[in-house]
Amino acid sequence: MRLDDLKLFTSVVQLGSFTAAANALDLPRANVSRRIGELEKHLNAQLFFRTTRKLRLTQHGEVYYQELLKVVEGIERAQEAIDKLDDKPVGKVKMGILPDSDEAIQPILAAFQQQYPDIELDVRFSSNSYHDIYEQGLDLAFHIGQLQDSSYIARRITALSRFLLASPSYIAQHGMPESVDDIANHRCICYRWPDGSLEDTWHFTDSNIKVFPKLSSNSTNFIRRSMIAGQGLGFLPLLLAVSALESGELVRVLPDYQSKLEELWLLYPDRHGVSRATRLLIDHLLNEIPKIL
Structure with missing residues (x-):
């Protein structure tokens, strides 16, 4: 049983379907379905009720998911502790930026990667941050205007004219x-x-x-x-x-x-903690973007 398969299972639960998890993790849908099937076979338990309309957890799946969250979160914290000892932050951050904002944002991201060369950035253009955070599995995304969904963590960057x-x-x-x-x-x-x-x-x-x-x-x-x-x-x-x-x-x-002023925000989901790489990028963006506006 691989840690990646356990993380895949939690992603399927959080995103609500094999297809959404495949899109978010850049995997073929057949790969996701096969790996979940292998996990069920290993556990000798059915984790999902599969219907054409919706994917639901079975009783076994619900119990397994709740316990697994603690394990995955603990492993990620342990990895972060090792990274801090080496003082070399690593990891991947998938972020959504506003369409056509790359001229302003790209130099800021380049400076971030110069400071943290082992952090990989996967940059997507996103015109609908609330939808794309889950549909594309984004770690963070920009949003302009009023906040519409309180289930996200929102950090105000600045007011835009x-x-x-x-x-x-x-x-x-x-x-x-x-x-x-x-x-x-x-x-x-x-x-x-x-x-x-x-x-x-x-x-x-x-x-x-x-x-x-x-x-x-x-x-x-x-x-x-x-x-x-x-x-x-x-x-x-x-x-x-x-x-x-x-x-x-x-x-x-x-x-x-x-x-009239419009608020510029950074949004990210509260997925039982944010990785160190994502936290470092959030702090960098909050510090640097107001300097150019």
């Missing part, structure tokens, strides 16, 4: 807006959310402006590139435009007008 941005070529051709109300007369580029809704109302501290986009996309990277190409005004968080602002490819429009 959105900026009205345009390229110098756009301003030269169309002129600089003189007020927020003037935005509606300009060529605007809007974001389309994963659920299909269009972000065509831009929120400021003192007003909300309805815009009529000439271009929209569900990719903030496409929006940013279109703005740089001079196709219109955009309304983006600094996290997604910091490089373009530093290079002068984009400039702020109406800088005296402030957008």
